[in-house]
Amino acid sequence: MIIDIIAGARPNFIKIAPLVDALKSHIANGLNISYRLIHTGQHYDEKMSSQFFKELGIPEPTINFGIGSGSQASQTAAIMLSYENLLLVQKSNLCIVVGDVNSTMACSIVAKKNNIKVAHVEAGIRSRDMTMPEEINRIITDSITDYFFTTSQSACDNLRAEGVASDKIFFVGNTMIDTLVKFKDHLKRPPIWNELNLQKKEYILLTLHRPSNVDVSENLKLVLEKICENSKNTPIIFPVHPRTLKVLETFEINYNNLHFTEPMGYLEFNFLTKHAMVVITDSGGITEETTVMGVPCITFRETTERPETVSIGTNELVGTNPEIFNSILNIVFDGKWKRGNIPDKWDGKTAERILSVLKKIIIDKSI
Numbered sequence: 001m002i003i004d005i006i007a008g009a010r011p012n013f014i015k016i017a018p019l020v021d022a023l024k025s026h027i028a029n030g031l032n033i034s035y036r037l038i039h040t041g042q043h044y045d046e047k048m049s050s051q052f053f054k055e056l057g058i059p060e061p062t063i064n065f066g067i068g069s070g071s072q073a074s075q076t077a078a079i080m081l082s083y084e085n086l087l088l089v090q091k092s093n094l095c096i097v098v099g100d101v102n103s104t105m106a107c108s109i110v111a112k113k114n115n116i117k118v119a120h121v122e123a124g125i126r127s128r129d130m131t132m133p134e135e136i137n138r139i140i141t142d143s144i145t146d147y148f149f150t151t152s153q154s155a156c157d158n159l160r161a162e163g164v165a166s167d168k169i170f171f172v173g174n175t176m177i178d179t180l181v182k183f184k185d186h187l188k189r190p191p192i193w194n195e196l197n198l199q200k201k202e203y204i205l206l207t208l209h210r211p212s213n214v215d216v217s218e219n220l221k222l223v224l225e226k227i228c229e230n231s232k233n234t235p236i237i238f239p240v241h242p243r244t245l246k247v248l249e250t251f252e253i254n255y256n257n258l259h260f261t262e263p264m265g266y267l268e269f270n271f272l273t274k275h276a277m278v279v280i281t282d283s284g285g286i287t288e289e290t291t292v293m294g295v296p297c298i299t300f301r302e303t304t305e306r307p308e309t310v311s312i313g314t315n316e317l318v319g320t321n322p323e324i325f326n327s328i329l330n331i332v333f334d335g336k337w338k339r340g341n342i343p344d345k346w347d348g349k350t351a352e353r354i355l356s357v358l359k360k361i362i363i364d365k366s367i
Helices: 010-028 050-055 072-089 102-113 133-144 153-161 175-183 191-195 217-229 242-248 266-275 285-293 324-333 350-364
Strands: 002-007 034-039 094-098 117-121 147-150 169-171 204-207 236-239 258-261 278-281 297-299 315-317
Touching (some): 002 102, 010 034, 010 094, 072 102, 102 133, 117 350, 278 285, 285 315
Parallel strands (some): 002 094, 204 236, 204 278, 236 258
8 A cells, every 4th residue: 555645845845744754653553554755856946845854854755856947837747747657667546745836736637647546635725816826736636636635614615615525525734733833842043043133023024936926026126125115124034035036136126124045944934933023925834834823924915825814813915015015014013913813723733633534545445
């Protein structure tokens, strides 16, 4: 009995780590299955790939396809060809995909065409924004998935509305939070902390990477200017995604409180997240982490696939007009940001709940 676990990008690594831990524990206690950890190589930068494996204690992948960068089509095609070649050598019995990156969609399609059941961890989340490549990946993956592991009741509702049978939907919680809970006492200061003499709750953490925000230099420059102009000279720490760095190199921006850094590892980045006055981001996963940490979060997007971080957590969805930073940052500086709560089942025990279901699927064959 073989399970394939697919990982391709930074969010995937964080989500599979607790699942791999749970599998190893159950196998050590007599569970008669084996697994292949498959790294597609979609993220190939050291800071965004192998370092996460080391920090999170994820074992070396069974195989790394080493796909690297490319257009949506070329990257997806390369992943599909590589996974198909692996399955031609030895088929698995179940393919577990996580999240919404190209690797998720590509491997689920290949598995399904080889008559292998697909389980999707983080199924059912929807932004309703079809300009997002991730939204297309989610919809396609869920259209052929057999077992749906969800992070929220809203994700369950989305799936039911799309015609998925309730007995194939399992509300288990959020494996990303499993990882956060495990490492919350092991976060470490990045070098920039001492270099800038940063103090807790006295800096802004910024991340931007979505094409709509960073691919046009004029747009990115305006966003950075508006954040800096309304920051009251508070230090702004901006770990720069590789795609964003290419755009930053096309223009000059000079604010003494804006500090660019290389991409960080998990432990360093979440140390900064935990102690930030506020996080400004266009990432979905970061809004989940800030919600659990109780850190104010401003999401610079028109839509979110994680509405619970807004309705329950500390996140606010503010749109993509840079002028918003005048009013929204004033709320932070005035100490009037809302207090959030932690969504149901975001408790660090999601991987164990997934394993309980997998045992019924694979061993008991009762699902």
